[in-house]
Every structure is written in structure tokens, then in C-alpha cells.
Amino acid sequence: MRVLVTGAQGCIGAWVVRGLLARGLDVLIYDLIPEAARLDLITDPTARRNLRVTTGAIEDSATVKGLIKDEGITHVCHLAAVLMPFCQANPIQGGLINVIGTLNVFEGARDAGRDVRITYASSSAVWGPEDAYLAHTLSENEPTKPATHYGVFKAANEGNARIFYATNGISSIGLRPWTVYGVGRDFGLTASPTIAMKNLVLGKDYQIPLGGFMDLQYVEDVAESFIRCLLAPVQGAHVFNLAGDVIHMDELVNTLRSLRPNATAQISAAGPQVPVAYRMDDSALRAAVPDIPKTPLDQGLRATLELYEKLHAEGRLA
Numbered sequence: 001m002r003v004l005v006t007g008a009q010g011c012i013g014a015w016v017v018r019g020l021l022a023r024g025l026d027v028l029i030y031d032l033i034p035e036a037a038r039l040d041l042i043t044d045p046t047a048r049r050n051l052r053v054t055t056g057a058i059e060d061s062a063t064v065k066g067l068i069k070d071e072g073i074t075h076v077c078h079l080a081a082v083l084m085p086f087c088q089a090n091p092i093q094g095g096l097i098n099v100i101g102t103l104n105v106f107e108g109a110r111d112a113g114r115d116v117r118i119t120y121a122s123s124s125a126v127w128g129p130e131d132a133y134l135a136h137t138l139s140e141n142e143p144t145k146p147a148t149h150y151g152v153f154k155a156a157n158e159g160n161a162r163i164f165y166a167t168n169g170i171s172s173i174g175l176r177p178w179t180v181y182g183v184g185r186d187f188g189l190t191a192s193p194t195i196a197m198k199n200l201v202l203g204k205d206y207q208i209p210l211g212g213f214m215d216l217q218y219v220e221d222v223a224e225s226f227i228r229c230l231l232a233p234v235q236g237a238h239v240f241n242l243a244g245d246v247i248h249m250d251e252l253v254n255t256l257r258s259l260r261p262n263a264t265a266q267i268s269a270a271g272p273q274v275p276v277a278y279r280m281d282d283s284a285l286r287a288a289v290p291d292i293p294k295t296p297l298d299q300g301l302r303a304t305l306e307l308y309e310k311l312h313a314e315g316r317l318a
């Protein structure tokens, strides 16, 4: 068994790599960037004996397909992507990376000459804004109504995964996270709750530039969910919601204040609601794949603050 993780130097990717290495698995990573800055925050370099690092663009079909075929890959956790603001500003480049890049992974699995299972990151951005659904809880049976290019690209990937199973028998699971938080989450529209925690630890004032509700999901749980889906012997092309804890940004600010009552930094929130429905039912995932973890929000926030405090004390929090 050999696992390829694309986008492994990103936030979720670093935690996925950490979880795979902790299981003693043989891991190859592929990312545009070689720097393991996020992995450095959460793993010891001595834990990386079974890790090989390669760099390149996910939209480079020949390289991605060659890696899967020639490196004996049996499992792919596909996370490489550009996030919502980038796709909104650069739809062509966003489509190349997010859609063509995902097609490369599936074609690579098709042409590998062995069974290759795929777990990939879709997103809750396939949902439209809350009022497009009369504010009810969404199961996977609801029609997707993405309001951004990013969401349209993710919906396209889900459709292509379905066709690759129907045509080529490639089994896959796409997960739809909402807002992932935790150490390493420093990029993207919804990184601000984590940036607020980092600033709280650094003693710097910070305003979360968003208002309304988010579904917050602890990064270690999200990574573990990807790994469990990757290792589960589930046949077919599945897409699952991933649900955490829905919280209003004002309540998040109050919770952070109560967790660190002596902090000097002023944390606040003001701005628009992210245009993505936030009430998701993930019971289908929990029924299909055993032991999907869910850390209560206060515990995940505490764990994140404590890890930031440790890194700060060691002079490693830039």
C-alpha cells in the first residue's frame, strides 16, 4: 500500500500526512511548494522516515499520472486546490487547478494498471446561501446551488467522480468540509477564526472580517475523516457532508474571551455572512464509514490555543 497526498503542504494536508505517518504508512506527497512549514508545526522531523516529497503542479497531467503509475500508488488523498477568493478572481486558473487537476488524479487512477482508491476534498461551497434552502438541514439528496466559481468547480469534481466510477469502476469518496480550524489554517476566506486564535496568543488585536454563522470543524478530525474514508473498503462514488459545530461569529468571540479571560488582545467580528448554507446533516458519512471523529468545539478551540501557546513559548509562532 502506498499513499499519494496532493496538496500535502496545506493545512488539511499536513494533518493528513501526520495521521498517515502515525499509522506507519508509506506516503508520497505532491504539492506546488516544497516547504513543510505546516508539517513542521505539528510533527517531529524524525517521524518522517516513510515520507517522500515531490513538487509540481496538479494541473500537469503527465507528471501527476506518471507519479500514480510509476510510484506504485494504491491510494490517493487529493487535497491540492486553490480556495474561494482565488477562484472568484481567476476562474480560468482556478478551473485548471481545481477541475483539471482533479481529472488528472482520476485519469491517473484509471491508467495505473492497479486498483487505486481516491478520497478528495469537495466542499460545502457546493451549497448555495442559506436562504436558497429555506434554512433547513441539508442531506446529500438536496440539489447543489453553488454561488461561487469555487463551488461550481467542486460540484463538477463530484460529477466527474461519479462518471469515473460508472465508466471505469474507480471508487472514491468526496468530503464536503465547511470551515476547518486549527494550527496550520492560515489561508482562505474562512481562515479568520484560526487567525483570531493565533493573534489572541500573540497578544495582537484582530477583527474576524466575517459575520453570521459558520460550521467550525477541528482540523485533526477533518484529516482523520479523510484518512478513514481513504482506508474504508467502500465501493462506489460517494459524496458526503462533513458537519462540525455551527456557531455565530459573535458567540465565537465570546467563547474565545471566556477561554482566555486574561488575554490582552481584543478579538472582534464584523462583516458579511459567507454565502454558503451551514446546516448540514452528515449522518450518511457516519453510517458508511466507522469512527468518524467529532471533537466538541470548546475542546478543539482549547487544543488549538494550547498548541499555539506551546509554539509561541518555543519562539516558533511567526
Ligand SMILES: NC(=O)c1ccc[n+]([C@@H]2O[C@H](COP(=O)([O-])OP(=O)(O)OC[C@H]3O[C@@H](n4cnc5c(N)ncnc54)[C@H](O)[C@@H]3O)[C@@H](O)[C@H]2O)c1
Binding pocket: 006, 007, 008, 009, 010, 011, 012, 013, 030, 031, 032, 033, 056, 057, 058, 059, 078, 079, 080, 081, 082, 083, 097, 121, 122, 123, 124, 176, 177, 178, 179, 180, 181, 187, 188, 190
Ligand atoms: N480549509 C477549509 O475550511 C476547507 C473547506 C472545504 C474544502 N476544503 C478543501 O480542502 C482542500 C485542502 O484545503 P486546505 O485548507 O488545506 O487548503 P490550503 O490552501 O492550506 O492547501 C492547499 C494546498 O494545495 C497546494 N496547491 C495549490 N495549488 C496547487 C497546484 N496548482 N498544484 C499543486 N498543489 C497546489 C498549495 O500549495 C497548498 O499546499 C482543498 O481542496 C480545499 O478546497 C477546505
